[in-house]
Amino acid sequence: MSDSGDRRIKQRFAAPCLKVQLHERKLFGARSAVDTTCLDLNRYGLALLSPRPIAAGTRLLLDFEGRYISESRVAARVISCRPYQAGYRLSIQFSYCRDQKDYSRGVDNAVSRIEGIYNRYAS
Numbered sequence: 439m440s441d442s443g444d445r446r447i448k449q450r451f452a453a454p455c456l457k458v459q460l461h462e463r464k465l466f467g468a469r470s471a472v473d474t475t476c477l478d479l480n481r482y483g484l485a486l487l488s489p490r491p492i493a494a495g496t497r498l499l500l501d502f503e504g505r506y507i508s509e510s511r512v513a514a515r516v517i518s519c520r521p522y523q524a525g526y527r528l529s530i531q532f533s534y535c536r537d538q539k540d541y542s543r544g545v546d547n548a549v550s551r552i553e554g555i556y557n558r559y560a561s
Contacts, residue, residue, distance in 0.1 A: 450478035450485070451556040456504040458486055463497040463513075471501075474528070481546070481553045483517070483531040491519050491526045498530065502552060509548045513540065 456476040462469040472492075477485040492498075496516045502509040513533035519526050532549060533540040 448480045448482060450480045450483075451553065451559070452477070453479050453484070453504075453552075453556045456502060456507065456552070456556070458484070459501040459503070460486070460488075460492075461499045461501075462492065463499055477527070479553060479556065481532075481550045482535050483514075483529065486528045486530060487522060488519075488526045488528050492516050492528055494518050497533075500530075504552075504555075506555060507552055509552065512545055512549065 453476040456479070458474050458476050459471045460474055461471050472488060472490065474486040474488045477487055479485070494516050498514045498516065499510075500512045500514050502512065514530045515533060515536065517529040517531050519528050521527075532545070534542045534545045534549075
């Protein structure tokens with residue numbers, strides 16, 4: 439990544455066939471699930487195309503579904519939201535790598551495996 443404003447610490451891989459359903463984490467009640475399109479990902483975060491805006495700082499649970507991939511309830515947080523194509527581009531960071539108290543080896547391994555699959559597709 440050559441953009442000096444890019445905060446990514448690792449290359450992201452295109453993942454347009456990865457289905458991601460997001461759920462906003464709320465104290466009282468849950469908002470309905472939102473189906474999104476994955477634009478790219480790595481083991482630290484991903485970009486999604488959402489049909490509606492979601493505010494920066496919103497806590498999420500993500501469900502991933504794709505070929506050889508099925509992972510549910512991955513905690514994450516929206517970093518930014520901006521208009522993009524026919525919807526909104528959400529920049530998302532996984533919670534397990536944001537704070538040591540949220541670290542989970544199981545989630546780290548699962549997300550790393552998903553990243554590896556799309557890394558092989560990119561090669």
